[in-house]
Amino acid sequence: MAEVKVMSYAHGNQLRDMTGSTPGDIAQELELSLSGVAIYVGSSEAKVDTSLADGNIVSFQRAKVTSGK
Numbered sequence: 031m032a033e034v035k036v037m038s039y040a041h042g043n044q045l046r047d048m049t050g051s052t053p054g055d056i057a058q059e060l061e062l063s064l065s066g067v068a069i070y071v072g073s074s075e076a077k078v079d080t081s082l083a084d085g086n087i088v089s090f091q092r093a094k095v096t097s098g099k
Contacts (some may be wrong), residue, residue, distance in 0.1 A: 031055075031083040038062060038090040045087075053088055054078040060090075068093040 031049045041064055050056040053069045053076055069076045070089040082088065 033084045034082050034085060034086045034088050036060070037091075039067075039092055040090070048088075050082060050088075052079050052082060053090075056082075056088055057090065062090060064090075066093050067091065092094045 031051055033044050033047065033049055034056070035045050036048045036056055037043050037045050038060060041060065048056055048059065053071065054064075055080070057064055057067075064078060069078065069080075070091065071080055071082065071086050076088075085090065
């Protein structure tokens with residue numbers, strides 16, 4: 031398990047210390063639905079099963095919505 035900093039739109043974008051192996055682990059601990067959510071590790075978009083390392087910054091942000099014609 032990695033010691034990471036986590037920021038989530040659902041928790042006021044406040045940075046907090048957490049432990050987890052993947053963003054999916056973190057989301058589960060936060061009870062955060064990943065529907066319509068973009069996950070970032072550092073400045074790169076990540077997948078729910080991306081491996082985390084100590085010191086990573088994990089961010090859960092609302093995904094951009096694009097309207098159809």
